[in-house]
Amino acid sequence: GAVVSQHPSRVICKSGTSVKIECRSLDFQATTMFWYRQFPKQSLMLMATSNEGSKATYEQGVEKDKFLINHASLTLSTLTVTSAHPEDSSFYICSAREGGDSYEQYFGPGTRLTVT
Amino acid sequence: GQNIDQPTEMTATEGAIVQINCTYQTSGFNGLFWYQQHAGEAPTFLSYNVLDGLEEKGRFSSFLSRSKGYSYLLLKELQMKDSASYLCAVRERDKLSFGAGTTVTVRA
Numbered sequence: 001g002a003v004v005s006q007h008p009s010r011v012i013c014k015s016g017t018s019v020k021i022e023c024r025s026l027d028f029q030a031t032t033m034f035w036y037r038q039f040p041k042q043s044l045m046l047m048a049t050s051n052e053g054s055k056a057t058y059e060q061g062v063e064k065d066k067f068l069i070n071h072a073s074l075t076l077s078t079l080t081v082t083s084a085h086p087e088d089s090s091f092y093i094c095s096a097r098e099g100g101d102s103y104e105q106y107f108g109p110g111t112r113l114t115v116t
Numbered sequence: 117g118q119n120i121d122q123p124t125e126m127t128a129t130e131g132a133i134v135q136i137n138c139t140y141q142t143s144g145f146n147g148l149f150w151y152q153q154h155a156g157e158a159p160t161f162l163s164y165n166v167l168d169g170l171e172e173k174g175r176f177s178s179f180l181s182r183s184k185g186y187s188y189l190l191l192k193e194l195q196m197k198d199s200a201s202y203l204c205a206v207r208e209r210d211k212l213s214f215g216a217g218t219t220v221t222v223r224a
Contacts, residue, residue: 043215044214103164110157110158
């Protein structure tokens with residue numbers, strides 16, 4: 001089946017620094033990748049949608065200058081949290097979707113970010 | 117946007133059946149998903165409904181009524197490993213919106 005990986009699985013950083021999270025589709029080409037954030041005991045909230053080779057589309061309330069998304073190839077998307085603050089501590093999950101009529105999103109294992 | 121409602125918690129006994137309801141309001145319905153999520157892990161796909169009716173897959177079944185904005189996930193022959201959060205997600209165009217999840221606890 002389709003596999004999506006994320007790296008790192010856990011990261012701790014200091015307030016004010018930047019952190020990059022990678023999302024890779026291992027055995028398929030992902031035309032579209034999605035980035036979600038999940039706070040404890042809450043559901044997944046879509047942050048942005050990225051299509052390979054084009055700019056990401058951000059959801060309302062998500063700062064595009066703070067959460068930089070790059071989808072440079074059909075197998076890799078990156079999310080960079082810039083100038084991280086403690087309130088950015090969360091579980092970040094990516095998902096990937098093949099092109100065409102494919103409806104299913106394949107989720108990565110998630111990245112636990114803790115900002116101290 | 118969507119309003120997606122599902123119960124917060126449910127408890128059931130091993131071997132029993134549990135039904136998790138989900139109601140939604142959306143302007144551009146394009147399918148409904150059910151996912152299972154264990155704590156600290158990513159969601160895993162359980163089922164997908166785009167047409168009205170029942171989809172059965174082993175111990176799990178999912179039902180959809182588009183006119184009522186209603187779906188349910190039925191878990192049969194509950195096992196301890198089924199203790200998890202179950203997320204209802206509505207697809208609108210190309211985006212998924214998730215409910216808050218239902219935490220199911222299976223007791224021996």
